[in-house]
Amino acid sequence: MSLDLLSRLKKYIHDEENSDLDSIYAECENAGLTAVVNDVIDTLLLGTSSCFDEDCLEKLFAICSHFADLSSSVRNKVYDLLTSNISSESAILEDMISANATDFTVPQTNLETTGIAFQLTVNSLSSSNQLSVIRSSTNTVKGRKKNPTTNSNWNGISHVNALLDAIITLFQKKLSRVWTTSSERDMFLSLFLKPIYTLMESEINIKNASFRSRLFNIIGLAVQFHNHTTAAETNIIQNLQYFEHLSEYAADLVHIVTVQFNSVTLAEGIIRTLCSLEFNDNDVKGPKQVALFLVRLSSLIPNLCLKQLTQLVKLLDSESYTLRCAIIEVLANVVIDQIHDEAQNEMSESVPATVQSLMDLLSERLLDISPYCRTKVLHVFIKIFDLPIKYPRKRQEIAELVIRCLQDRSSHVRRNAIKLFSKLLTTHPFSVMHNGLLTRNIWEKGLSIIEEQLNSLQPKQQEKVVDSELEVDENLLEDATMIQDDESHEGESHLENSLSEYVDSVPAEEIVKVNLTKRFYLEALQYIDIVEAGAKIISQLLFAKNKSEVIESMDFFVFCNSFGISSSKLYIKKMIHLIWVKGTSDEGNNIQNHVLSCYKTLFFEPPPNSGTNEAANYIARNLISLTYDASLAELTSLEQMLCILMKDGYFSHLVITKLWQVYSYQKKDISRTQRRGSIIVIGMLALGNTDVVMQGLDHLIQIGLGPPGLEDLVLARYTCIAIKRIGKDASGSSNINFPNSHTLCQKLCMLLLRPSFSEEWFGLEEQAIEAIYAVAKHPDELCTNIILLLTKQLFKPSNHENTTSNDDHAMDEDLDDSPEEETLKDEEEIGIRLAHLIFLVGHVAIKQLVYIEYCEAEFKRRKADAERLAVQNSNNPINGQETSEYDLITGTSEDDFSEAMTFIRERELLYGENSLLSRFAPLVVELCSNHKSHNNQSLLLAASLTLSKFMCLSNNFCMEHLPLLITILEKCDNPIIRNNLVIGLADLTVCFNHFIDEISEYLYRRLMDEESSVKKTCFMTLAFLILAGQIKVKGQLGIMARSLEDEDARISDLARMFFTDFAAKDNSVYNNFIDIFSVLSRSAEEQDEDDAKFKRIIRFLTSFIEKERHTKQLAERLAARLDRCKTQRQWDHVVYALSLLPHKADNIQKLIDDGYHE
Incomplete structure (x- = not known):
């Protein structure tokens, strides 16, 4: 029976609503599907030598059309039947082809029938969302809902694989002998290939390696032997655009067809078609799928992509950044393949032409409008330069481009630029010399040696001749004479012979070698220049808003340090300030932890295989070195870091012992900075554990408070700082108190009583007083005795008479030399000693205030504890307990005690008849009022500072002498005094906020001080007070905003940090923007400043206004000012501010379009 394939296809395949098959299937169901299937199997297997029975085929087609409704066992039987039919008919077909038969009707018809089935x-599985032939919890195509009523648990992979193997065998036959026309053959092939492409739509199916391999082999055979290239190209491109999971698998398919089946036509055709596709602006899925396919394909067959590069680069002009990113990665894969090919041959210093052109093309994309594309370029360069290639000149070119990317406006680009820069550093091409270090001094010294060596190899006689010829003006010389005499000919011959002999004596190969070495050194120094330039920019990213940038920057400087970059130490010191970064999320903690990790790697992790003692020496030595040449800010940050590490128990007891050994070593003189560094570190570690200081208390008394400390006041000062840590732990609570008679307390007193004229004495006095108040049980009594003794020493009859000697003759001998000079010396000495006394009294006053507050808090705490214990032990009284001073006043209420403390502070300390401080208050006021009469800057400095501290004690004293303090602040020429008084005013603001706020304008004036240090101090002070809510912001924010463009980078950086924090507090920038704008605009016009500064400030401030509601309201408020502008410049300022706000109001735009009208 002849089967018309086309009519069968129309009837059974193309007709979606085939009622005949439905009715036949219903009859089969009534008769029992299993029985019907068995009958069909028996009938078809017995009739393989002839065409299949029509009735039997109708039943088979009906069952297959409802295949999704069948049970698993029935499905397996059906597929076993199809497999058997294909295998048997393929064998028959092979025999007939071998026998050169001409009539293939029977196997041809049976195979077509099997293909339809x-x-x-x-098709049935696809329409029921059951394409997966592997049992899984989710047997659905991505994006479709699962039908719970269908049989989705069929695990028929083995049966389907057997069927696919049979199809593979069939496709290996010479089917062109059977289906002679291309249309017939294509129609037959489609019976098997369409289901193959449909099965690929299931993500679960395609993930199975063995199943996927069979599908790809079938398609590959069809392309190779049966002219399926065009149809395969169409199907693959269609599937790419509809099924997300097929992108990379489709590339695998094309790779297999190209490599295993020797057909490049399919890949080339697909690339050409994809490069000519146009996507809608809203189409995101299509470009993404194409991009994944091209990237995967380029990684599998880069040589083919290289040949099709003219087509691929067209996509670089696509509006889809996804496609541009894909082509960038394709170019990178091609470059990597080319480099691998070159490496298999011979590594060369020069860049091959193909690689050069491709890398140039990649470099151009660093200017892409999309930050994603720019980032992708940096990513691929990281992959390229991770390969074992040198290309030093190309590396330098890329490094220079990366420096530009470090300043990109996108944080994503900047972060990846840091990664690439780190990769360029870690894989630099100059590792063959100097152990891979890039320390400038080493390479410059090596270059000088090479140049000397090269000069020594130059032919000296030739140099002389050449030098003499260079000295002659060639315009004076005539042409050579045609006839020469014998003498001249002999002279010329002699010169040539002598030069040739000398040149022969110099090894030419050695000269070439030295020249190449010199070139190598010059390239290395150029590379170091680029690295240092990049490091300078990266250092600015250490405090970026994006936390990932910060972490990458820190890692970069760790790399720099390992390669010996000279400037890395400076930036590592700067990096330590990140220890203060806090965050409610994990980002803040990550930065702090990363700083700790970096410093551990750099300083606290000893070399491998180090012994315990060597490791402790290494850590202790590095800890001390961190204090060398460190600023106050750096020491403060280091203190915070070491405190955290100490609380975590990071440093061993042996390390601390080593620090004490350095501090207490006296057998021979050691470096002062090393001894100082040891006690600095000990004091820092004591913040985390006070036992660190207690461990070496005797050393503190013998060294810091003994002769070495008296010789080195800085050492004594840091010793006092360490002693303070005994009295207060990390939480600030009281820890240990020594009686006043203790050796430590007495040594501190003796230290303060010792006269000194060093400038370091002020700092020592301050820390010694704080140490006394920290560790002494009754610090006020000790300080009273110190002040009385110092006063007696200062105001005794003779300044030259020793307190323990009455040798007047020695004094008379000293006075005999020069009475006038001795008088001047006495006055200077008295002024310095009086300054020391006044400074000490002022600091005692402020510490006494703190001590009173501590006593008040301690009283309240003990009273609360006593009341709690009284309730607990009301029925069990405890006798015999020691009674303290606080216990004697347990009957006193908290309010009464607080009022008593307030009275002492306000009326007793500075006004009491028996108060020691009250005796000095008039003297301090007098020294400040008549400072021009004595003209002693040290005395004025101490007196003004003490005056501000006295004012913190009493409200009345503050109100009385505030004008004097402001007068000194306004008129004093000494910037140090102005700095101190700015801080003093800030302290007064905290103490007496109710009336100091009225004179805050005097603080703001210091923002325009001629001395940058005063401006910096003032800005820091105001920033603290504003952020802490101590002073109200009025119209002065505009003055602070001008600091954003200050010439001093430290001040401008502080201003940026302040406004960043200020903007986070209740929309503060938005609320005060109009006032800031008015001040800046008026200031720019009055002082005739460049509008560029004004615009940069406004642009920075508007970046904090992000809410659409705020943007709209601010735009309306600014637009209302346009009609009130009196000058063109004012109008331009408002328009510029409006241009920075993305408003969409037509009325505002109309006002701007109308322009300025007078």
């Missing part, structure tokens, strides 16, 4: 089964 196979396609019907797959």
Whole structure:
């Protein structure tokens, strides 16, 4: 029976609503599907030598069209039947082809019938969302809902694989002998290939390696032997755009067809078609799928992509950044392949032409409008330069481009630029010399040696001749004479012989070698220049808003340090300030932890295989070195870091012992900075554990408070700082108190009583007083005795008479030399000693205030504890307990005690008849009022500072002498005094906020001080007070905003940090923007400043206004000012501010379009 394939296809495949098959299937169901299937199997297997029975085929087609409704066992039987039919008919077909038969009707018809049945089964599964032939919890195509009523648990992979193997065998036959026309052959092939492409739509199916391999082999055979290239190209491109999971698998398919089946036509055709596709602006899925396919394909067959590069680069002009990113990665894969090919041959210093052009093309994309594309370029360069290639000149070119990317406006680009810069550093091409270090001094010294060596190899006689010829003006010389005499000919011959002999004596190869070495050194120094330039920019990213940038920057400087970059130490010191970064999320903690990790790697992790003692020496030595040449800010940050590490128990007891050994070593003189560094570190570690200081208390008394400390006041000062840590732990609570008679307390007193004229004495006095108040049980009594003794020493009859000697003759001998000079010396000495006394009294006053507050808090705490214990032990009284001073006043209420403390502070300390401080208050006021009479800057400095501290004690004293303090602040020429008084005013603001706020304008004036240090101090002070809510912001924010463009980078950086924090507090920038704008605009016009500064400030401030509601309201408020502008410049300022706000109001735009009208 002849089967018309086309009519069968129309009837059973193309007709979606085939009622005949439905009715036949219903009859089969009534008769029992299993029985019907068995009958069909028996009938078809017995009739393989002839065409299949029509009735039997109708039943088979009906069952296959409802394949999704069948049970698993029935499905397996159906697929076993199809497999058997294909295998048997393929064998028959092979025999007939071998026998050169001409009539293939029977196997041809049976195979077509089997193909229709196979396609019907797959179509049924597809329409029921059951394409997966592997049992899984989710047997659905991505994006479709699972139908719970269908049989989705069929695990028929083995049966389907057997069927696919049979199809592979079939496709290996010479089917062109059977289906002679291309249309017939294509129609037959489609019976098997369409289901194959449909089965690929299931993500679960395609993930199975063995199943996927069979599908790809079938398609590969069809392309190789049966002219399926065009149809395969169409199917692959269609599937790419509809099924997300097929992108990379489609590339694998094309790779297999190209490599295993020797057909490049399919890949080339697909690339050409994809490069000519146009996507809608809203189409995101299509470009993404194409991009994944091209990237995967380029990684599998880069040589083919290189040949199709003219087509691929067209996509670089696509509006889709996804496609541009894909082509960038394609170019990178091609470059990597080319480099691998070159490496298999011979590594060269020069860049091959193909690689050069491709890398140039990649470099151009660093100017892409999309930050994603720029980032992708940096990513691929990281992959390229991770390969074992040198290309030093190309590396330098890329490094210079990366420096530009470090300043990109996108944080994503900047972060990846740091990564690439780190990769360029870690894989630099100059590792063959100097152990891979890039320390400038080493390379410059090596270059000088090479140049000397090269000069020594130059032919000296030739140099002389050449030098003499260079000295002659060639315009004076005539042409050579045609006839020469014998003498001249002999002279010329002699010169040539002598030069040739000398040149022969110099090894030419050595000269070439030295020249190449010199070139190597010059390239290395150029590379170091680029690295240092990049490091300078990266250092600015250490405090970026994006936390990932900060972490990458820190890692970069760790790399720099390991390669010996000279400037890395400076930036590592700067990096330590990140220890203060806090965050409610994990980002803040990550930065702090990363700083700790970096410093551990750099300083606290000893070399491998180090012994315990060597490791402790290494850590202790590095800890001390961190204090060398460190600023106050750096020491403060280091203190915070070491405190955290100490609380975590990071440093061993042996390390601390080593620090004490350095501090207490006296057998021979050691470096002062090293001894100082040891006690600095000990004091820092004591913040985390006070036992660190207690461990070496005797050393503190013998060294810091003994002769070495008296010789080195800085050492004594840091010793006092360490002693303070005994009295207060990390939480600030009281820890240990020594009686006043203790050796430590007495040594501190003796230290303060010792006269000194060093400038370091002020700092020592301050820390010694704080140490006394920290560790002494009754610090006020000790300080009273110190002040009385110092006063007696200062105001005794003779300044030259020793307190323990009455040798007047020695004094008379000293006075005999020069009475006038001695008088001047006495006055200077008295002024310095009086300054020391006044400074000490002022600091005692402020510490006494703190001590009173501590006593008040301690009283309240003990009273609360006593009341709690009284309730607990009301029925069990405890006798025999020691009674303290606080226990004697347990009957006193907290309010009464607080009022008593307030009275002492306000009326007793500075006004009491028996108060020691009250005796000095008039003297301090007098020294400040008549400072021009004595003209002693040290005395004025101490007196003004003490005056501000006295004012913190009493409200009345503050109100009385505030004008004097402001007068000194306004008129004093000494910037140090102005600095101190700015801080003093800030302290007064905290103490007496109710009336100091009225004179805050005097603080703001210091923002325009001629001395940058005063401006910096003032800005820091105001920033603290504003952020802490101590002073109200009025119209002065505009003055602070001008600091954003200050010439001093430290001040401008502080201003940026302040406004960043200020903007986070209740929309503060938005609320005060109009006032800031008015001040800046008026100031720019009055002082005739460049509008560029004004614009930069306004642009920075508007970046904090992000809410659409605020943007709209601010735009309306600014637009209302346009009609009130009196000058063109004012109008331009408002328009510029409006241009920075993304408003969409037509009325505002109309006002701007109308322009300025007088």
